[in-house]
């Protein structure tokens with residue numbers, strides 16, 4: 001009998017983690033590597049949040065908690081949804097998990113039957129299709145294009161929906177493109193969803209607070225209140241509060257769905273870390289003024305990277321509305337040969353040659369479902385970004 005399950009054979013490991021690992025290996029071997037692969041802020045968790053975690057330990061808040069979150073955190077989440085998104089939820093509609101990742105996974109595990117489809121706009125966050133496959137469902141990829149600033153059109157959404165569609169996964173601002181949907185752009189999508197009452201909406205709002213210039217974040221149940229009863233609004237503290245390692249994500253939606261997600265969590269991990277939950281209470285209830293300050297820094301870094309990449313012949317780098325990623329196209333470089341003699345046949349070859357020849361680690365676009373592109377995470381220092389973009393410029397100048 002084969003040891004590994006047939007379900008496991010349907011999924012692949014996360015390519016973003018693979019790139020980070022490869023860069024770390026080269027670094028350990030003494031190479032001068034600049035890692036632009038990891039999707040996390042480069043600064044520490046704010047002090048008030050750190051102290052809330054320490055206080056929780058000292059106060060003995062180190063025992064099992066309610067499976068899907070302490071009441072104090074659920075209350076803070078309800079207040080956050082009201083304050084930031086104009087959405088009314090009560091604690092029984094809230095689920096807290098070990099990162100946004102677990103919350104998404106619980107939702108898909110709790111709802112998908114074999115053959116049921118999930119519409120995922122591409123470029124997508126790497127984990128969506130594999131999570132759907134793990135849960136026994138079928139990902140249906142709805143392409144968005146560079147010409148449309150990587151945003152899904154209502155026509156492409158309409159074309160992807162079938163009678164078997166259970167979920168539409170929406171992510172704005174997006175990982176990997178940083179594209180953020182304005183109110184009218186999102187309304188055009190929710191209008192499509194209103195014509196398909198069997199489709200549920202799973203909105204991943206993880207990058208809500210990383211919104212730049214005059215872009216205003218909005219979320220489906222806010223833009224179309226009639227979708228409230230079939231929307232799971234997911235969010236978390238990982239990105240905006242620099243808390244990736246604390247592992248707290250959350251979602252709010254219909255009680256029946258939240259109870260089903262709780263059932264899965266109760267038979268797998270039980271509660272998310274008690275200390276992290278108390279830190280997350282402080283993150284949501286405490287001062288928020290560092291967010292616009294950090295965003296100023298992110299805007300500066302985004303502009304630096306976009307400008308330097310757009311100076312390269314054959315590269316097009318749109319300027320995104322949010323998150324900390326850019327997703328340039330290398331269409332104009334395909335078919336060329338690098339200084340070390342590698343023929344650039346696709347974006348995976350490009351990323352590998354770039355890493356080997358210049359020490360700059362990026363993630364190739366095929367991992368996110370749209371090629372030929374690559375993703376840069378600009379959540380690193382200005383100096384590292386300048387140096388990395390200079391090396392990318394040199395690598396591209398050497399292509400013949």
Ligand SMILES: Cc1ncc(COP(=O)(O)O)c(C=O)c1O
Pocket residue numbers: 039098099100101102125171174175204206236237238244247248249
């Ligand atoms: C779009 C998106 N959703 C969800 C997550 C998962 O967040 P967490 O670290 O809280 O599990 C990430 C993390 O990279 C992400 O980029």
